[in-house]
Amino acid sequence: MAGALEDLEYRPAKAVRIAVSYCADPAAALDEIQHQLDQTRPSFILLFVPNRLSPDDLAAALPSALPHAVVFGCTTAGQITPRGYEDDALVAVAFERSHFRVASTxxxxITPVSIAEVVQQTERLAEQFRATPGRKRLALIFADGLSKQEDILVAALEAGLKDIPVFGGSAGDGLRFERTQVLRNGEFHNNAALLLLIETDLTFCGLGFDHFQPTESRMVVTKAVPEERLVLEINGSPAAEEYARLVKVPVGELSPTIFAENPVLVRNGNIYHVRAIQQIHGEHGLTFLSAIDDGLLLTLGRGKEIIRTLDSGLAVTDKQGDPPDFILGFDCYLRKLEIDRKGLEAEASERFRERRVIGFSTYGEQHLGVHVNQTFVGVAFFIPREGAPL
Structure with a gap:
């Protein structure tokens, strides 16, 4: 589908070029991407891969399709394109050389994560990537979404990067949960994480929001396997049965949609973070998408109106009141499941188009040193007005 974006009423961003292909053949899809990015020489390209395309075949085709490009990326559980939510799109985001520089490691x-090695490797990257006066820095992290290591990894990155903010998403695999991978130097890697250190002359701000509030329903993890993010008992009862009782559905009806609409929350000070449930494990266990441990106090969450929170969360401007040039978004796949079930995909996609959001559906999100779930995390980039302070 060459020229797939030409029929959209879409205001293109100035600092990035976006290309999308729906072709089922990896080599042909990359050829379409190359054609749409013709005449550009970006600093780097982010490639968000749908689960129907073979990463190995994409890697084999990359050298001929994009021979002079620096390409990073990951597999996904869905994509956010200029059309909004999609499932089968290969998305390329080309970052203009005039606005961006990048270094990577x-x-x-990463199973298990060595905190000392991550801190040392991160500090070394930051030292070697010399700063340009007048420019700002941020970091993006793309991690194997099945590694169960993101909580420790992101905390280590926060220590290594010090005052450089970190945002990112865990790679996905549709709803298969079999193999998730990150892309660097023409190769896909599982059991790995990709760190990008980015320097830009644009101003930017981080976004992070969900649509849940705590209820009065409390539960305590009474038996867990923390290294597997596995909960076997809640309140002294089999975990799946107790959770089903609290959300008032038969245990046989538990599904990704039920988990998406009835998350559990963990309180950190005055802030609640979602600890999303991935799936039932065996007959009675529950596998989570974030860190879990014995004795952890959980609170059942209740959803607020998801489109309204999306509206308010994306409604950011710079100091001059201008909207973002684009928003790079990392959106939990469970949010999309809930939006789909409620028939709100068209409305959500319209909001993404209006705000020029581009990104992917994740197995978890990283926001300022914390690994979270069922959250939209993003970075809004602004092109300063002529003469405006950075």
């Missing part, structure tokens, strides 16, 4: 074999 790969954390391989």
């Amino acid at each position: 790969l954390f391989a074999s």
